[in-house]
Amino acid sequence: MALLTLADYESTAGSLAAWPPGVWDFLTGGAGTESTVTANREAFARWRLMPRVCVDVSVVETSTTVLGSDWDLPVAFAPTALHEVCTRDAEAATASAATALGVPMVVSALSSRTIEDIADAAPEATLWQQVYLFRDRKVTASLVQRASAAGAQAIVVTVDVPRPARRLRDIRNELRFPPHVQARNLAASTGRAPDVSSPSAHTAEAMDPSVTWEDVQWLTELSALPVLVKGIQVGQDAEHARRAGAAGVIVSNHGGRQLDRARPTLDALPEIRTAVPSGYPVLLDGGVRTGAEVMIALALGADAVLVGRPVLHGLAVAGKHGAAMVLGILRAELTDAMAQSGHPTLDSVDRSAIHPAPDPALLSADTVPPPAPRVLR
Ligand SMILES: Cc1cc2nc3c(=O)[nH]c(=O)nc-3n(C[C@H](O)[C@H](O)[C@H](O)COP(=O)(O)O)c2cc1C
Numbered sequence: 024m025a026l027l028t029l030a031d032y033e034s035t036a037g038s039l040a041a042w043p044p045g046v047w048d049f050l051t052g053g054a055g056t057e058s059t060v061t062a063n064r065e066a067f068a069r070w071r072l073m074p075r076v077c078v079d080v081s082v083v084e085t086s087t088t089v090l091g092s093d094w095d096l097p098v099a100f101a102p103t104a105l106h107e108v109c110t111r112d113a114e115a116a117t118a119s120a121a122t123a124l125g126v127p128m129v130v131s132a133l134s135s136r137t138i139e140d141i142a143d144a145a146p147e148a149t150l151w152q153q154v155y156l157f158r159d160r161k162v163t164a165s166l167v168q169r170a171s172a173a174g175a176q177a178i179v180v181t182v183d184v185p186r187p188a189r190r191l192r193d194i195r196n197e198l199r200f201p202p203h204v205q206a207r208n209l210a211a212s213t214g215r216a217p218d219v220s221s222p223s224a225h226t227a228e229a230m231d232p233s234v235t236w237e238d239v240q241w242l243t244e245l246s247a248l249p250v251l252v253k254g255i256q257v258g259q260d261a262e263h264a265r266r267a268g269a270a271g272v273i274v275s276n277h278g279g280r281q282l283d284r285a286r287p288t289l290d291a292l293p294e295i296r297t298a299v300p301s302g303y304p305v306l307l308d309g310g311v312r313t314g315a316e317v318m319i320a321l322a323l324g325a326d327a328v329l330v331g332r333p334v335l336h337g338l339a340v341a342g343k344h345g346a347a348m349v350l351g352i353l354r355a356e357l358t359d360a361m362a363q364s365g366h367p368t369l370d371s372v373d374r375s376a377i378h379p380a381p382d383p384a385l386l387s388a389d390t391v392p393p394p395a396p397r398v399l400r
């Protein structure tokens with residue numbers, strides 16, 4: 024079967040026999056009832072595109088500028104841990120795919136390869152380093168310093184993991200990664216290989232539940248690199264991040280993996296967009312799976328989006344080619360949606376480009392009046 028959509032990649036990846044026990048559930052799952060994983064996706068279904076016609080779309084331009092750098096697509100690779108569980112070349116493969124498509128890759132603090140190795144493997148890649156404010160701040164500082172020396176262009180600090188989440192699939196599966204899966208980037212900053220065989224035990228040990236905006240400010244002053252705060256879900260927190268010196272925010276609920284029943288990121292986006300000055304970078308992740316959905320996120324105020332799980336599906340199906348194919352599908356779909364809706368560039372994609380879908384409750388049998396009975400003669 025031809026793999027034409029991100030959903031095709033997901034189902035093909037899910038049916039691979041090679042997954043170690045529990046790993047597919049780890050990638051796919053979320054916290055608690057997984058209501059937020061589902062809600063992130065469903066939020067996109069509540070919007071429709073409003074096609075304009077008789078606009079010259081003979082040339083469609085998907086490129087954009089974020090934090091002063093040019094991206095071929097308004098899409099980046101979200102930071103996801105341990106790519107070695109998906110493909111042997113791990114983040115070296117992901118970085119080549121990102122380079123091929125002209126989009127940035129956010130390297131996880133828990134990557135299986137060091138930032139130096141990733142930069143060597145893909146010298147042209149635009150790399151951003153994701154970090155946590157670990158209990159041991161020296162580890163955070165070392166990750167930032169090494170990323171800067173390796174040529175990374177920004178730091179992303181993830182602030183939505185105060186403690187391990189209740190990920191029921193992982194608990195039931197008693198998830199343990201195979202021993203070859205290692206967090207080498209972190210190891211290079213801690214001086215010893217951290218035990219990540221149980222993600223939740225590692226999170227409990229390493230993450231700091233006492234983090235406040237003062238710590239974010241400390242991080243923004245640590246290096247010359249711009250810092251984006253990832254995990255913003257409320258307008259006021261976007262403003263806190265900006266005041267703490269952040270160069271931008273990423274609207275994210277960690278793909279529904281931390282707080283079950285958190286609101287979908289797309290629903291939070293308009294509030295966050297209006298809480299910060301226009302021109303201040305606002306990115307979004309969570310449930311983006313088609314090019315039309317990229318347009319919807321942009322129309323609601325995102326400068327760009329990030330994709331998480333689909334990249335892992337691509338890596339698992341066909342290594343770097345698979346990750347590049349996943350992004351290639353998003354590019355083809357976005358280009359098509361822009362052309363079909365009369366937007367030759369992304370500049371014109373604003374709130375007027377979309378319309379709320381009718382509320383299904385209003386269409387139910389209870390609320391739509393039945394037709395008047397016919398009078399029979
Ligand atoms: C397997 C997996 C590992 C992740 N690891 C990290 C991580 O190390 N750091 C981080 O900030 N976010 C991490 N995330 C969250 C992603 O960056 C992103 O917020 C989320 O996956 C976006 O949703 P999507 O998967 O629906 O696109 C991870 C997500 C997944 C699925």
Ligand SMILES: CCCCC(=O)C(=O)O
Nearest residue numbers: 104133219222225277280
């Ligand atoms: C040891 C890896 C845990 C990362 C993860 O699952 C997440 O951040 O969602």
